Amino acid sequence: EVGRIYPGPDATPLPSVRLENMRDGIEDYDTLWLLRDRARRLPADDPRRLAAEKLADDAIRALCPSRAHFERDPAVVLAWHERLGLMLERLSR
DSSP states (O other): OOOSEEEOGGGOEEEOHHHHHHHHHHHHHHHHHHHHHHHHTSOTTOHHHHHHHHHHHHHHHHHOSSSSOOOOOHHHHHHHHHHHHHHHHHHHO
């Protein structure tokens, strides 16, 4: 197995790219979970709920259409993160 943490200067632990990718995936999961949770607190017919649920579904399909395929373009990923964050912010008010 490839290491996830490596010794840096003065024995400071440095994360591997693999560990950073794992962290990013956990953050993405948390964002989607929060968005769906906030959406579920709204009435079923609320347009904001429907929009948030659709956005979450669309983001998942666009960023990770299968276990073997995922979006590699950082600009595309960042654009989706921005859209998800804005929706989360709107639902938090």
